[in-house]
Amino acid sequence: MVRGVRMGMGRRRFLAAGAVAVVAFDPIGMRWSAHAAPGDLRVPDLDGELVTDPAALAEAAEDYGQIAHRTPRAVLLPGSVRDIAVLVGFAHRHRIAVAVRGQGHSTFGQAQTAGVVIDSRPLSAITVSGRTAVVEAGATWGALIDAALPHGLTPPVMTDYVGLSVGGTLSVGGIGGASQHHGLQVDTVRQLEVVTGTGELVRCRRGDRLFAAVLAGLGQYGLITRAWLDLVPAPASARVYKVTYTRLSDLTAAQRTLIRDGRFSYVEGQLAPVDGGWAHILEAVAYYDTPPDDTAMLAGLPTGQVEIADLPLRAWLNRVTDLVDAIRPLKLPNPWINLFLPDRATDRFVASVLADLTPTEVGGGPILLYPFPRKRVSAPMLRVPNSDVVFLLSILRSVPQDDALVRTLLADNRAMYEKSLAIGATQYPIGSIPAEPGDWARHYGARYPQAVLDKATYDPRRILTPGQGIFR
Numbered sequence: 001m002v003r004g005v006r007m008g009m010g011r012r013r014f015l016a017a018g019a020v021a022v023v024a025f026d027p028i029g030m031r032w033s034a035h036a037a038p039g040d041l042r043v044p045d046l047d048g049e050l051v052t053d054p055a056a057l058a059e060a061a062e063d064y065g066q067i068a069h070r071t072p073r074a075v076l077l078p079g080s081v082r083d084i085a086v087l088v089g090f091a092h093r094h095r096i097a098v099a100v101r102g103q104g105h106s107t108f109g110q111a112q113t114a115g116v117v118i119d120s121r122p123l124s125a126i127t128v129s130g131r132t133a134v135v136e137a138g139a140t141w142g143a144l145i146d147a148a149l150p151h152g153l154t155p156p157v158m159t160d161y162v163g164l165s166v167g168g169t170l171s172v173g174g175i176g177g178a179s180q181h182h183g184l185q186v187d188t189v190r191q192l193e194v195v196t197g198t199g200e201l202v203r204c205r206r207g208d209r210l211f212a213a214v215l216a217g218l219g220q221y222g223l224i225t226r227a228w229l230d231l232v233p234a235p236a237s238a239r240v241y242k243v244t245y246t247r248l249s250d251l252t253a254a255q256r257t258l259i260r261d262g263r264f265s266y267v268e269g270q271l272a273p274v275d276g277g278w279a280h281i282l283e284a285v286a287y288y289d290t291p292p293d294d295t296a297m298l299a300g301l302p303t304g305q306v307e308i309a310d311l312p313l314r315a316w317l318n319r320v321t322d323l324v325d326a327i328r329p330l331k332l333p334n335p336w337i338n339l340f341l342p343d344r345a346t347d348r349f350v351a352s353v354l355a356d357l358t359p360t361e362v363g364g365g366p367i368l369l370y371p372f373p374r375k376r377v378s379a380p381m382l383r384v385p386n387s388d389v390v391f392l393l394s395i396l397r398s399v400p401q402d403d404a405l406v407r408t409l410l411a412d413n414r415a416m417y418e419k420s421l422a423i424g425a426t427q428y429p430i431g432s433i434p435a436e437p438g439d440w441a442r443h444y445g446a447r448y449p450q451a452v453l454d455k456a457t458y459d460p461r462r463i464l465t466p467g468q469g470i471f472r
């Protein structure tokens, strides 16, 4: 039985007033235009629009990081999944670079290209059927929650900020406090519909080579157009426990205990500057229909300063939405670094990072630190350290518009990344770490030959998602 709800934005809503649709391409000058000149190629018929108006190009030339800026020659506002296949097929034939931009929350130009940007936002339909949601890639996780909750369902893993696109997080991983139980968002996908770098529209599922390549594949092997996602029963409320410790070792000991016994639905943690030192804050959440016993929930944890609050589930999942949406228009640089650390080296590494870090180098952004068990990760392209327990360390710097400071922080990110490699860490590639030759081969390790083969098979002209800088 289909228990369906279909939500989606008007396909044409995104066409800016006064924007003129492109009809021709000059293959010599690599230019798109609204009028065909002799020698130009006709752009294939599209259900949506290909545009070159300055507003659309300017939006596609920036992202949340406000550090990298590359202006595309055109932006596709797709009217259908077919449009993406048609455009990529055309781009393949004429060697034009293409990248999808979801919500543009990358921090270092990962969704940018000098070729054509596909704005996935018009493709945002959601259908809920049984315990599965079929979601077009441009839908946000927040929209999916809104579609699933009336059915008493929710996605098993949510990112902290839910204004990210489904295609965007499935291309990188999608981690959150529930990853201790369910893995990353890529581990909750049943099936994908993908446009490969030759313009072929393909469905794939677990066990298929393309499925393994595309999930957390950083847009290199195919563009996700639709995903079939697991849903789980939604609890009514969230009880949020914050326990502040003066010592880092108390925080990580508490987190290790909690992910071992799994008593909480969600486990994260933050490091916040206080009076010349750091507060180490456990954030653990119990989802409930019947309120949990606080004494039992906190039993056996190191003693710290406890705060407890209750929120309806939707309010909890939305907890940072207003803040992020208010900060973004300020266009502050966000030179983020996100590392996956092996358990055995986490405390020492984090302590050494904190010893060198000043509040100025973090700005207003938070620092996250939380663990998940490696066995929950099934996507082979998501590279995590060889350790039963892996910690995410995210330094989400948000600093004033000061080019010299940003340059310094990018160099700091590079130095910290190199230091992390020595302890067997990997990067979660959503941040701003300047790349050097050999980085990606080292990042993928034993998976690298397969990645090279997959690129040659699915995107032989290397047109997809150049902003990741993987296959130059």
Ligand SMILES: Cc1cc2nc3c(=O)[nH]c(=O)nc-3n(C[C@H](O)[C@H](O)[C@H](O)COP(=O)(O)OP(=O)(O)OC[C@H]3O[C@@H](n4cnc5c(N)ncnc54)[C@H](O)[C@@H]3O)c2cc1C
Residues within 6 Å of the ligand: 063, 064, 099, 100, 101, 102, 103, 104, 105, 106, 107, 110, 111, 112, 120, 137, 138, 158, 159, 160, 161, 164, 165, 166, 167, 168, 169, 171, 172, 173, 174, 175, 176, 218, 219, 222, 223, 224, 225, 324, 430, 465, 467, 468
């Ligand atoms: C405020 C904020 C909070 C965040 N919180 C979390 C968090 O809690 N957990 C977490 O894991 N991450 C988090 N992130 C990082 C986020 O998951 C990634 O940056 C994600 O890629 C952003 O999604 P987007 O829709 O904005 O993608 P974009 O920035 O638009 O794209 C990201 C990359 O994916 C590619 N891409 C996008 N859509 C597709 C598609 N359909 N097919 C193929 N490739 C595609 C792009 O080309 C680009 O390379 C956060 C980011 C921000 C800014």
